[in-house]
Amino acid sequence: MTALVTIEGLTKRFPKQAEPALRSVSTQIRSGHIVGLVGPDGSGKTTFLRLIAGLLRPDEGGIDVGGFDPVANAKEVRARIAYMPQRFGLYEDLSVEENLNLYADLRGLVGSARKATFERLLDFTGLAPFTGRLAGALSGGMKQKLGLACALVVTPELLLLDEPSVGVDPISRRELWRMVSRLTDEGITVVWATAYLDEAEKCETVLVLSEGDLIFDGRPTDLAARVAGRVFLIEGIEGDRRYVLNRARQHEAVMDGTIQASHVRLLLNENARALSLASIGAGDEARLKPVAPRFEDAFIDLIGGGFRAESPFAGGSQRSHDIAIAVEARGLTRMFGSFTAASEISFDVRRGEVFGLIGPNGAGKSTTFKMLSGLLKPTSGEARIAGVDLRTAASEARARLGYMAQKFSLYGDLSTMQNLRFFARVYGLTGARQRTMIARMIESFALTDKLDENSGQLPLGFKQRLSLACAVMHEPDVLFLDEPTSGVDPRTRREFWAHINAMVTNGVTVIVTTHFLDEAEYCDRAALIYRGQMIALGTPAELKAQAASSTMPNPTFEDAFIALVEKNEAETSP
Amino acid sequence: MWQRIYALIVKELLASARDPQTRWVVLFSPPFLLLIYAFAITQEVSDVTLAVYNQDHGNASVELISRFEVAEVFDQIIHLRAGADIAPTIDARRATLVMRVGEDFSRRLERGESAEVQLILDGRRSNTAQILLGYSSRIVETYNRERLDRLRATAPVRLVQRTWFNPNLEPLWSAVPALFAVLVAVVGFMVSALSIARERELGTFEQLLVSPLRPFEILIGKSVPALLIALTSASAMLVLGMLFLNVPIRGSLALLFFGMVVYLAAIVGIGLFISSLAKTQQQAIIGLFMYMVPAVLISGYATPVENMPDWLQGLAAATPITHFIVISKAVYLREAPLWLYFSHIWPMALIAAASLLAATWLFRRRTG
Numbered sequence: 009m010t011a012l013v014t015i016e017g018l019t020k021r022f023p024k025q026a027e028p029a030l031r032s033v034s035t036q037i038r039s040g041h042i043v044g045l046v047g048p049d050g051s052g053k054t055t056f057l058r059l060i061a062g063l064l065r066p067d068e069g070g071i072d073v074g075g076f077d078p079v080a081n082a083k084e085v086r087a088r089i090a091y092m093p094q095r096f097g098l099y100e101d102l103s104v105e106e107n108l109n110l111y112a113d114l115r116g117l118v119g120s121a122r123k124a125t126f127e128r129l130l131d132f133t134g135l136a137p138f139t140g141r142l143a144g145a146l147s148g149g150m151k152q153k154l155g156l157a158c159a160l161v162v163t164p165e166l167l168l169l170d171e172p173s174v175g176v177d178p179i180s181r182r183e184l185w186r187m188v189s190r191l192t193d194e195g196i197t198v199v200w201a202t203a204y205l206d207e208a209e210k211c212e213t214v215l216v217l218s219e220g221d222l223i224f225d226g227r228p229t230d231l232a233a234r235v236a237g238r239v240f241l242i243e244g245i246e247g248d249r250r251y252v253l254n255r256a257r258q259h260e261a262v263m264d265g266t267i268q269a270s271h272v273r274l275l276l277n278e279n280a281r282a283l284s285l286a287s288i289g290a291g292d293e294a295r296l297k298p299v300a301p302r303f304e305d306a307f308i309d310l311i312g313g314g315f316r317a318e319s320p321f322a323g324g325s326q327r328s329h330d331i332a333i334a335v336e337a338r339g340l341t342r343m344f345g346s347f348t349a350a351s352e353i354s355f356d357v358r359r360g361e362v363f364g365l366i367g368p369n370g371a372g373k374s375t376t377f378k379m380l381s382g383l384l385k386p387t388s389g390e391a392r393i394a395g396v397d398l399r400t401a402a403s404e405a406r407a408r409l410g411y412m413a414q415k416f417s418l419y420g421d422l423s424t425m426q427n428l429r430f431f432a433r434v435y436g437l438t439g440a441r442q443r444t445m446i447a448r449m450i451e452s453f454a455l456t457d458k459l460d461e462n463s464g465q466l467p468l469g470f471k472q473r474l475s476l477a478c479a480v481m482h483e484p485d486v487l488f489l490d491e492p493t494s495g496v497d498p499r500t501r502r503e504f505w506a507h508i509n510a511m512v513t514n515g516v517t518v519i520v521t522t523h524f525l526d527e528a529e530y531c532d533r534a535a536l537i538y539r540g541q542m543i544a545l546g547t548p549a550e551l552k553a554q555a556a557s558s559t560m561p562n563p564t565f566e567d568a569f570i571a572l573v574e575k576n577e578a579e580t581s582p
Numbered sequence: 583m584w585q586r587i588y589a590l591i592v593k594e595l596l597a598s599a600r601d602p603q604t605r606w607v608v609l610f611s612p613p614f615l616l617l618i619y620a621f622a623i624t625q626e627v628s629d630v631t632l633a634v635y636n637q638d639h640g641n642a643s644v645e646l647i648s649r650f651e652v653a654e655v656f657d658q659i660i661h662l663r664a665g666a667d668i669a670p671t672i673d674a675r676r677a678t679l680v681m682r683v684g685e686d687f688s689r690r691l692e693r694g695e696s697a698e699v700q701l702i703l704d705g706r707r708s709n710t711a712q713i714l715l716g717y718s719s720r721i722v723e724t725y726n727r728e729r730l731d732r733l734r735a736t737a738p739v740r741l742v743q744r745t746w747f748n749p750n751l752e753p754l755w756s757a758v759p760a761l762f763a764v765l766v767a768v769v770g771f772m773v774s775a776l777s778i779a780r781e782r783e784l785g786t787f788e789q790l791l792v793s794p795l796r797p798f799e800i801l802i803g804k805s806v807p808a809l810l811i812a813l814t815s816a817s818a819m820l821v822l823g824m825l826f827l828n829v830p831i832r833g834s835l836a837l838l839f840f841g842m843v844v845y846l847a848a849i850v851g852i853g854l855f856i857s858s859l860a861k862t863q864q865q866a867i868i869g870l871f872m873y874m875v876p877a878v879l880i881s882g883y884a885t886p887v888e889n890m891p892d893w894l895q896g897l898a899a900a901t902p903i904t905h906f907i908v909i910s911k912a913v914y915l916r917e918a919p920l921w922l923y924f925s926h927i928w929p930m931a932l933i934a935a936a937s938l939l940a941a942t943w944l945f946r947r948r949t950g
Contacts, residue, residue: 406792434790
């Protein structure tokens with residue numbers, strides 16, 4: 009097969025940034041392949057795609073798309089490529105058909121060719137029944153499908169997709185993936201940028217970017233091969249798996265550790281001889297079981313391992329709650345007009361538990377979360393935190409909880425330090441205690457170099473760190489985290505969970521929402537929310553067991569989620 | 583509690599000071615606007631073209647026309663030859679007014695009868711037309727008086743004018759106090775109306791709601807900085823007005839500032855009320871303009887409140903701008919008696935109390 013795109017020594021700098029966004033990247037993209045473009049936020053994925061599309065001018069190096077230079081021969085290149093940016097320009101107030109018409113007009117597709125193309129695209133995306141619906145009223149997954157259809161009104165040779173699966177539920181994600189693989193059968197070359205490493209695993213080739221450097225270029229299986237024989241699961245842990253993980257993470261033989269339901273998953277060092285399970289306090293019954301490596305294990309290995317330091321929150325002051333039930337949800341229901349965003353959601357969260365609200369965007373988990381934290385009034389039902397309803401609670405009750413919103417919600421015009429000071433004062437920290445706690449947060453979250461920078465200008469990882477710092481500075485008893493790791497690279501995600509686990513060990517109760525289903529593994533118990541309903545509740549192991557079948561004896565959390573959703577749909581539809 | 587309010591005030595002030603756009607819009611642009619508007623609304627008329635259609639050939643008409651010719655306001659004089667030229671001249675804006683002198687003008691005057699001069703004005707430029715009418719009447723009046731003097735006769739009634747508080751009828755003197763009141767309101771409105779809507783839009787508001795801050799604490803923490811910022815901007819406007827516009831301040835500055843604090847409390851209350859209603863900054867701005875434009879129009883800024891129908895006067899009294907324009911004029915142009923200040927301060931205090939309470943109430947309701 010021939011190379012469709014050839015890139016030589018590509019470097020791109022942006023003004024006012026010390027480091028280049030891309031540093032001498034050279035690679036070839038073969039025609040008919042799906043190429044996965046992976047890397048944390050800010051690693052240069054979007055810059056890379058925009059350079060190929062001719063939307064940016066390279067500072068050094070060259071790009072060749074089918075014999076043309078994207079900048080000098082913009083017209084020829086544009087005729088050959090389709091680019092779907094992260095936020096595709098759908099007009100939310102226009103219907104599906106009107107959006108398609110608009111893009112067809114822009115691309116000069118008329119007459120019978122237009123009719124045939126529309127039929128094919130609507131059939132292909134499954135949007136045919138919804139042509140009259142406003143684009144704004146579509147679900148996240150359908151919007152992405154419509155975006156894809158609009159990008160494909162003229163069949164391109166090269167399709168550039170920038171994180172098409174962000175904000176899309178797991179089922180739609182799989183459909184989107186199937187649609188795109190069908191395109192490659194027709195000979196279209198696809199570059200698929202993604203933060204989901206499981207998607208990258210399915211690509212024929214992956215390009216891994218890290219801070220502007222291309223650190224891997226090859227087949228995902230080759231990358232996974234570098235960690236072959238080094239990935240293990242500790243099964244049969246006695247006692248707290250969080251404690252075992254924390255000990256293991258800091259062990260010299262361990263590169264990375266995560267929680268997987270009631271087990272701990274470890275990536276061992278290349279020259280690690282053996283790991284004594286007793287040395288990490290796993291108990292007598294614990295066994296080390298080799299498992300097949302995943303792309304993420306290899307990715308973490310490639311970037312030098314996970315978060316291995318001790319969380320500064322470990323050994324903090326113990327919260328002494330007088331009650332065993334920290335959070336109660338009783339028949340929580342919320343209507344927006346005639347739309348039921350959450351329906352009859354009930355559960356209890358015990359003190360010191362990590363409780364997950366899991367589900368795709370728009371499923372109702374944020375609505376439930378907001379009702380719990382007192383931000384949204386339930387249409388019926390009630391929510392109690394430590395025995396009080398936060399909507400009517402005294403200011404003192406709110407002082408005992410910490411809240412980290414999904415969107416960055418600190419003051420962007422204030423510096424890091426000013427934000428810390430503001431939240432310290434609002435939460436009643438004064439004098440010496442204020443200084444101590446602020447200093448501890450700065451140290452814990454490595455904010456020292458960023459103190460005078462406007463928080464709005466911080467890189468995403470630091471924004472999230474600062475948000476978490478502001479939420480936990482006053483040592484809350486109950487911590488609400490809404491998508492805390494959304495858009496954060498895998499290593500920072502591990503760091504966050506190390507902190508959260510350390511706080512939980514101190515008796516803090518954590519309510520967390522996430523759409524990263526593998527993160528649900530960290531929860532003690534999780535509620536699956538889908539279309540406003542709580543479709544399952546249990547420990548990760550229980551949820552997986554519910555979904556296990558003869559064809560899928562060891563489902564991942566995502567498999568379990570999809571199986572449970574399908575089961576629910578089969579039960580509810582007549 | 584005080585620490586929390588203090589934290590919020592410090593945060594608001596820092597945020598405004600650190601954002602270059604806010605800094606410009608809120609602190610620097612209003613004084614700048616004061617200068618621009620002040621010069622723009624200057625009511626002096628100059629560069630006017632006068633068209634003359636003289637059918638009379640006597641001395642009297644030539645003398646009268648020459649008086650118009652030497653008047654400074656008429657920059658250019660064109661002479662028309664036929665009555666049919668009058669309409670096109672006005673239509674095409676070649677002249678703002680046409681003076682027509684009838685053919686028997688001189689003859690009638692010589693016979694001791696009264697004669698007529700016709701002035702045709704361009705009503706499309708009504709303001710200019712009115713001013714020019716005044717000028718022209720004065721020229722004709724002077725002409726009459728001097729003619730009577732020459733005949734050793736006296737006019738039966740002679741008018742002697744004196745305008746108090748603004749003896750030279752300086753247009754800026756009447757414009758600046760009202761403009762000052764409106765611009766202070768604009769700053770207060772902008773800062774307050776955007777504040778909550780902005781936080782709501784950015785998502786920071788939820789962060790405040792889950793914190794120990796109580797609704798009324800948030801409200802105080804939002805009002806005080808808005809008030810301080812508007813006061814700073816107002817002080818800058820006062821200084822500029824004195825330095826560049828030469829508008830004197832005759833009354834007590836202390837009373838002005840006292841009145842302004844009450845005024846701004848009312849303005850900020852209304853702004854926060856609008857802000858609590860809005861979901862986004864855009865909605866807040868639209869809401870603000872829907873209130874502000876009519877409020878300014880009925881406030882007596884452009885037309886006197888006394889000329890409005892009763893129901894509109896009632897509405898005007900519920901608008902803080904109406905009251906502060908009176909106070910502002912009182913301080914600028916004279917030393918008004920104390921009762922006058924207080925008769926306008928208490929209604930503003932009432933509006934402030936009502937709007938702040940309404941904002942707090944709305945704010946509780948809108949939180950979910």
